[in-house]
Each structure stands twice: as structure tokens, then as C-alpha cells.
Amino acid sequence: MDLNDTPEQAQFREKVRSWLEEHKGEAPVLEGPDALTEEDEIVAARRVWQRKLAEGGLAGATWPKELGGQGLGPIEQVIISQEIAAAGVPGILDVIGVGMLGPTLIAHGSEEQKQQFLGPMLHGDEVWCQLFSEPAAGSDLAGIQSRAKQVDGGWVLNGQKVWTTNAQFSAYGLLLARTDPEQHKHKGLTMFIVPMDAEGVTVRGLRQITGDAEFNEVFFDDVKIPDDAVVGGVNNGWGTALTTLMFERLTIGFGSEGLGYRPERFAGRIAEDPEASRNGEVRQRLGHIATDLMAVRFTGYRMLSALQQGQIPGPEAGLSKITTVNAGIQATELVADIVGPDALREDVENPFAYHTSFLPGLKSAGGTEEILRNTIGERVLGLPPEPRLDKGIPFSELRAKEKAAAS
Ligand SMILES: Cc1cc2nc3c(=O)[nH]c(=O)nc-3n(C[C@H](O)[C@H](O)[C@H](O)COP(=O)(O)OP(=O)(O)OC[C@H]3O[C@@H](n4cnc5c(N)ncnc54)[C@H](O)[C@@H]3O)c2cc1C
Known part of the structure; x- marks a missing residue:
């Protein structure tokens, strides 16, 4: 493929760049001496910024025009992502909503759901969270045990989710629950829209090693949800969830822009140290990192090419995710080897401290490295599949269910 902008793309880039030039003074400051520090201030400022980006056509660009997007291609x-990064301003706050859950509603939601939820999501008025993972269902997502039981006029939900990013300020969550335990574990699942302020929903923050609490555990005790909260049909939840997971892999798989950090900044930090930048071993390690990131960039272009031609990219998105995360971790390790314990000192001059402690967690987010390697082994290299002991067995007969019943 030709890696240069076409005349139309160059014109579009210029339009985006000049919009950002005109408005970047209105963006929230998240780094440096003037950075906002309180979570509620940051969230409020980023919501206002998301609205501006949406009004400028820089959020949800691939959403259809009739649903508030721009109807543009990948x-x-x-x-847009490249120009936002180059302008040094934050992107949208609700990456999970606009990047993953909105597209799921566009693909599987009813007309009423699309009309009610997509506009406020795009403009940052209502933030969304992804209520998929549970204490015993992460990699094995189809093993979820949260139960929704049908009652007159709706459903009653009980269970627990975990690692739910942004739940502490979300208005809604897209939740996967078991609705028929007599079916095979991938089949008896249903996707629901759950208002996070519904009676019986409890959100508890989980403190991370970074010191922040960006994700949560969420408990559901007899939460009543109406019939029209079902997305994509009863017991069709696995197919609906696969759409979300595909958009998640794409969001993360495109590399550092999707992950919200720019590894080249680490190289800048190393170059500031004259001794380190002349050291042969340091230069070699930096070279390895740069080569990996370059390979990710070109794999990303291949994925883009596939998307542009209407194809769905294959498991190579997983390879990009693994490589990007590992390159980021190696870069933080290199900085730490050079500057010593100061690499972890939180101060306005050192945004790397956050990345040093945050990046290892990304090995798990959006599919763990081991699971992605399994997928690549099976689907790209044609290796034999993992042994599956649960194939064709109703969920109610699996051990996880027995354990839950015993506890
Ligand atoms: C920063 C971050 C944000 C997140 N945000 C959200 C969110 O908003 N919503 C949400 O629903 N979830 C979220 N998650 C959860 C994420 O999806 C899970 O962490 C992930 O799916 C892995 O599940 P687990 O943590 O339960 O690990 P497990 O599945 O218990 O795995 C533990 C270890 O065992 C390995 N393992 C498991 N099965 C196999 C196998 N078959 N072969 C080889 N190795 C295996 C794994 O690779 C891993 O190393 C987030 C996670 C992180 C780190």
C-alpha cells in the first residue's frame, strides 16, 4: 500500500490540524506544573473537551452520520488520532464507550437504544463502562456467573464484575449476564444496558500500584432492568460480546495511540542524559524497542488496509498489542536503569513514573498475552487447539457452577 496521504487525506489532515490549532488552548492540561490533579476536575474538564471534539467532528468519526458520527473510514x-497526539492534547475521555460500546450498540442495538444512548455518549454527557470481566471469568469470558432471571416486565440481576474501568463516573454499563445455565456456556448469555445509578448497584474502587483507582469492582444485588435493556436478543450475548471484543482489539491493537502513551517520549528522556545516550548497550536496547514499534506501525497499516477494503483484520491485532505493550515496558525499564529509583518518583517533570507502574497491567487488559499467543498459534500458525473440556456441556454441569453453588 502507498503510505503517503492521498490528496483527499492530506486535505482532511489539514482540516483536523487547523481545528486543533484553533481549539487546543481549550483542552484540559493533564501534565506539567499547571496540570489538573483531582479526579472529578479532570473528568469534568475532559467531558467538556470530548463535547468540543465531537462538535468539531473529531470524535466517533467512523460512526454513521445519522447517528452523530462523520461516516468516515478507519x-x-x-x-485524527495522529493529529491529536501531535498537538499534545488529550483525546476523548470515553474511549471505551465511543470506541467499543457505541459500535456494539450501532451493530446490535434497537433503533430506540441508538436514538436514546449514542448522542449523549458521543458528547461525553453520559460515560459508559464495560461490565464483562468477573473474578472467575477473564480470559475465559464465557464462564461468567452473573445471573439475570426473567420476571414479569423485565429481569432481575445478581452477581459481581471486576476491573471495570471508569465505573466510578459512568452513567451506563454494557453488561454480559447468564440467562440460561442449561445451555452450553457460550450460548445462554445475554447483553444488557444497566444504569449505574440503579438500586442495588454498588461500585467499589480498586487502588492500583500507580496510586490511582481507575477501575472498580461492581456488585449487583437484585437489580431490576426492563426488557428493552436487552441488546442483540436474549441468549445471543456471546455474538454481541464478540463485536465489543473485536473493537477492543482494534482500539488497543493500533498501538500506542490506542493505549494512550507515546513510547518515543521515553527515547527523548534517554537522549536528555548525555552519558546514557552515548552508551552502546543503551543505544542497542533503544534500537530494539524502536524496531519493534516500527514493525507494529507497519502491521497497523496492513490492518488499516484490510479495514479500508471492508475486511475484518485477523489475529494480527493481538500481535500488535503484545509488541506495543512489551516495547513500552522495555522502554520504562531502560529509563529506570538509567535514572535509578527516581524513575518511580511522582512529580510534574516525570510523567514516566505513572507509565512505569501502569504498563505491566496492560499485559492483561483486552486479552492477556498468553491468550493472544494461543490465538495466534492456532489461527495464524495452524498449531493444534488447546484441549477443551467444556465443549458441548451445559453451563450448569460445569465445575464453576458447582463451586458457586457450594459457596
Ligand atoms: C488496565 C485494565 C483495564 C481493564 N478494564 C476492564 C473493563 O473496563 N471491563 C472489563 O470487563 N474488564 C476489564 N479488564 C479486565 C481484563 O479484561 C482481564 O484482566 C483479562 O481478560 C484477563 O482476565 P483475568 O484478569 O481474570 O486473568 P485470568 O484469566 O485469570 O488469567 C490469569 C493468568 O493466567 C493466564 N491464562 C489464563 N488462561 C490461560 C490459557 N488458556 N492458556 C495460557 N494462559 C492462560 C493468563 O494469561 C494470565 O496470565 C481490565 C484489565 C486491565 C489490566
Whole structure:
């Protein structure tokens, strides 16, 4: 493929760049001496910024026009991300909503759901969270045990979710629950829209090693949800969830822009140290990192090419995710080897402290490295599949269910 902008893309890039030039003074400051520090201030400022980006056509660019988007292709979305990164301003706050859950509603939601929820989501008025993972269902997502039972006029939900990013300020969550335990574990699942302020929903923050509490555990005790909260049909939840997971892999798989950090900044930090930048071993390690990131960039272009031609990229998105995360971790390790314990000192001059402690967690987010390697082994290299002991067995007969019943 030709890696240069076409005349139309160059014109689009210029339009995005000049919008950002005009408005970047209104963006929230998240780094440096003037950075906002309180979570509620940051969230409020980022919501206002998301609204501006949406009004400028820089959020949800690939959403259909009739649903508030721009009806553009994936290449234009990448151009927007590149220009936002180059302008040094934050992107949208609700990456999970606009990038993953909105597209799921667009693909599987009813007309009423699309009309009610997508506009406020795009403009940052209502933030969304992804209520999939549970204490015993992460990699094995189809093993979820949260139960929704049908009652007159709706459903009653009980169970627990975990690692739910942004739940502490979300208005809604997209939740996967078991609705028929007599079916095989991938089949008796249903996707629901759950208002996070519904009676019986409890959100508890989980403190991370970074010191922040960006994700949560969420408990559901007899939460009543109406019939029209079902997305994509009763017991069709696995198919609906696969759409979300595909968009998640794409969001993360495109590399550092999707992950919200820019590894080249680590190289800048190393170059500031004259002794380190002349050291042969340091230069070699930096070279390895740079080569990996370059390979990710070109794999990303291949994925874009596939998307542009209407194809769905294959498991190579997983390979990009593994490589990007590992390159980021190696870069933080290199900085730590050079500056010593100061690499972890939180101060306004050192945004790397956060990345040093945050990046290892990304090995798990959006599919763990081991699971992605399994997928690549099976689907790209044609290796034999993992042994599956649960195939064709009703969920109610699996051990996880027995354990839950015993506890
Ligand atoms: C920063 C972050 C944000 C997140 N945000 C959300 C969110 O908003 N919503 C949400 O629903 N979830 C979220 N998650 C959860 C994430 O999806 C899970 O962490 C992930 O799916 C892995 O599940 P687990 O943590 O339960 O690990 P487990 O599945 O218990 O795995 C533990 C270890 O065992 C390995 N393992 C498991 N099965 C196999 C196998 N078959 N072969 C080889 N190795 C295996 C794994 O690779 C891993 O190393 C987030 C996680 C992180 C780190």
C-alpha cells in the first residue's frame, strides 16, 4: 500500500490540524506544573473537551452520520488520532464507550437504544463502562456467573464484575449476564444496558500500584432492568460480546495511540542524559524497542488496509498489542536503569513514573498475552487447539457452577 496521504487525506489532515490549532488552548492540561490533579476536575474538564471534539467532528468519526458520527473510514480515524497526539492534547475521555460500546450498540442495538444512548455518549454527557470481566471469568469470558432471571416486565440481576474501568463516573454499563445455565456456556448469555445509578448497584474502587483507582469492582444485588435493556436478543450475548471484543482489539491493537502513551517520549528522556545516550548497550536496547514499534506501525497499516477494503483484520491485532505493550515496558525499564529509583518518583517533570507502574497491567487488559499467543498459534500458525473440556456441556454441569453453588 502507498503510505503517503492521498490528496483527499492530506486535505482532511489539514482540516483536523487547523481545528486543533484553533481549539487546543481549550483542552484540559493533564501534565506539567499547571496540570489538573483531582479526579472529578479532570473528568469534568475532559467531558467538556470530548463535547468540543465531537462538535468539531473529531470524535466517533467512523460512526454513521445519522447517528452523530462523520461516516468516515478507519484511515481518517487514524489521521485524527495522529493529529491529536501531535498537538499534545488529550483525546476523548470515553474511549471505551465511543470506541467499543457505541459500535456494539450501532451493530446490535434497537433503533430506540441508538436514538436514546449514542448522542449523549458521543458528547461525553453520559460515560459508559464495560461490565464483562468477573473474578472467575477473564480470559475465559464465557464462564461468567452473573445471573439475570426473567420476571414479569423485565429481569432481575445478581452477581459481581471486576476491573471495570471508569465505573466510578459512568452513567451506563454494557453488561454480559447468564440467562440460561442449561445451555452450553457460550450460548445462554445475554447483553444488557444497566444504569449505574440503579438500586442495588454498588461500585467499589480498586487502588492500583500507580496510586490511582481507575477501575472498580461492581456488585449487583437484585437489580431490576426492563426488557428493552436487552441488546442483540436474549441468549445471543456471546455474538454481541464478540463485536465489543473485536473493537477492543482494534482500539488497543493500533498501538500506542490506542493505549494512550507515546513510547518515543521515553527515547527523548534517554537522549536528555548525555552519558546514557552515548552508551552502546543503551543505544542497542533503544534500537530494539524502536524496531519493534516500527514493525507494529507497519502491521497497523496492513490492518488499516484490510479495514479500508471492508475486511475484518485477523489475529494480527493481538500481535500488535503484545509488541506495543512489551516495547513500552522495555522502554520504562531502560529509563529506570538509567535514572535509578527516581524513575518511580511522582512529580510534574516525570510523567514516566505513572507509565512505569501502569504498563505491566496492560499485559492483561483486552486479552492477556498468553491468550493472544494461543490465538495466534492456532489461527495464524495452524498449531493444534488447546484441549477443551467444556465443549458441548451445559453451563450448569460445569465445575464453576458447582463451586458457586457450594459457596
Ligand atoms: C488496565 C485494565 C483495564 C481493564 N478494564 C476492564 C473493563 O473496563 N471491563 C472489563 O470487563 N474488564 C476489564 N479488564 C479486565 C481484563 O479484561 C482481564 O484482566 C483479562 O481478560 C484477563 O482476565 P483475568 O484478569 O481474570 O486473568 P485470568 O484469566 O485469570 O488469567 C490469569 C493468568 O493466567 C493466564 N491464562 C489464563 N488462561 C490461560 C490459557 N488458556 N492458556 C495460557 N494462559 C492462560 C493468563 O494469561 C494470565 O496470565 C481490565 C484489565 C486491565 C489490566
